[in-house]
Amino acid sequence: MGDLPGLNNLVANTAYLRAQHVHPDELRKQRLSLMLPKRKMSSALQAAAGRKYESLCERQLIGRKLFQQFLGAFNPQYRVTTEFLEELSDWSFAEDEAREKAKQSILAKFCQPESRSFLSYLTGEAAERCKSLSDNNFDMLGQIREATRDFLRGKPFSEYLNNVFYRFLQWKEYEKQEISDRYFYEFRTLGKGGFGEAGTPGYMAPEILRQEYSCTSVDWWALGCSIDEMVAARLPFKDFREKVQIEEVTRRTLEDDCKFEHKHFDAPTQDIIRRFLEKKPVYRLGCRSGDDPRNHAFFKSINFRRLEAGLWRPAWVPKSNVVYANDTDRFRDTSEVENVKFEAKDEKFYKQFSTGAVSIRWQKEMVDSGVFDELNRPNLNGRGCETAWESRTCIVL
Incomplete structure (x- = not known):
């Protein structure tokens, strides 16, 4: 008898939801297997x-x-x-x-x-x-x-x-662990340390499509696309669930202007999207010297200092007992485009950025999740582990 459709997805989601309601004492017991590396393993990181x-x-x-x-x-x-x-x-x-x-x-x-x-x-x-x-x-x-x-x-x-x-160096040992294909799958599914929207059709900036040199300008373009999508539930150059070839999306991105047909596109929203979606990076909002998008009228109601400090209450908070994925199995092997096959050159390119976590974000997650407090106890610091920390996604959450 073959696997029931969606059974793996059901099991994964159930395990994830159960992990969110684990009693703190039980969670601490599970974390006892997580130990900071021995001091001698961290010496190479000091420099x-x-x-x-x-x-x-x-x-x-x-x-x-x-x-x-x-x-x-x-x-x-x-x-x-x-x-x-x-x-x-x-x-x-x-x-x-x-x-x-x-x-x-x-x-x-x-x-x-x-x-x-x-x-x-x-x-x-x-x-x-x-x-x-x-x-x-x-x-x-x-x-x-x-x-x-x-x-x-x-x-x-x-x-x-x-x-x-030396304790800091022990944490850096963990931080530098490589992100394997399994890590990529887990982190992308659970929203922990994903790799952004810059490579997704509909979000790609003109300079990427032209295969030109690009830097942070593509992130400002993707932000403009995201604002448009949050207002109108569609991308600037691709309708929701529209069946269209990638070549056509590329043509629209390079040639067409964005349209504002939804009633919630007020003047500040239209202006900031237009500025973020400038075809040439030199004119794009955020790309010019001294240009700070936070000063735009679109953000006038936001206190960014309180926002960055985690003191700003978002307008909408996802429910902790809901998994926002229809089928987690699809994340393992494919992206938005089905049947993508990785060749040797793709694997070589992948290894160039599979080098570890982003320091600030990774450390914040370790602190917010309670892992830092658990592993930083004095009675644990003297006990090391000879191997790198293996992925335990449901535990560290």
């Missing part, structure tokens, strides 16, 4: 990781959390720097009354010499600015922040590198 404070302790989320944990445990003076920067960040994202309350807390807690959390590590002009900070000159807070960062770049950073930096 590649670099020794710049901004990269290791600010831009990379896992590096930042490890550095903050080190500061909090090393000595009280270092701990104050972490508290100050955290409250400063909270103030910068706060609004209205919450922002005023955060400001007064900073003034009372960090700028009064009699306070236990006074910024005693500051010296010279920075120390005097801190003591004199008030409602009237609160704009000088940025200078105090920079003085704090200068302090952290010195002795604290040096001590961090000589103490627990």
Whole structure:
């Protein structure tokens, strides 16, 4: 008896949904098999990781959390720097009354010499600015922040590198694991670290279709297509479920102008789509020097600082108990075009970009999913594993 149609898809979806409702204690038990690599395995990464404070302790989320944990445990003076920067960040994202309350807390807690959390590590002009900070000159807070960062770049950073930096290198060992064809299948199906829309018919920019040199300009074009699709439920040059040859979509992309026939295409929406869909990259929004699409009227209602900090509530949130895929089996071997066969040259090209995760996004996923907290416990760090971490998608979610 042959496999029932869709049985594999049903099993995969059921396993995925069950994984979303696993009890936290059970999830921790399952994660015990995940161990950071032994310290000796990470030595080769030290040179590649670099020794710049901004990269290791600010831009990379896992590096930042490890550095903050080190500061909090090393000595009280270092701990104050972490508290100050955290409250400063909270103030910068706060609004209205919450922002005023955060400001007064900073003034009372960090700028009064009699306070236990006074910024005693500051010296010279920075120390005097801190003591004199008030409602009237609160704009000088940025200078105090920079003085704090200068302090952290010195002795604290040096001590961090000589103490627990190896933990960061262990995480980099995991991060650098190669993305095999199995990883590509799992990540694309579950929406974890996909490879974008730039290579999908209907989203490809003219310079790609002409086989010309391209860079980030193709991403701005794809964003214009995505905005058009979100408004009208169709692509600019291809109708929803329209049966059309790829050659015709290519011709439309290279020659036709986009049409705005849907009632929700207001003036700002039409304008930003037109600017993103300029045929020549030199005229395209986002491609010119000093050009910031976030300043366009289309985005006037969005506070990008709060958005990037994860504090902006989206207009629509996908339901956690729904799998947004009709047939996950189709993702394994095909894309939008059926019966695509990979040749030797395709495999060679594939290996050129199958080199690991995108650092910032991967680290954020490890933190958000709780994997970082589980694996970073002291009683686990001394126990390594000789092999690379194998894919356990339903576990790490």
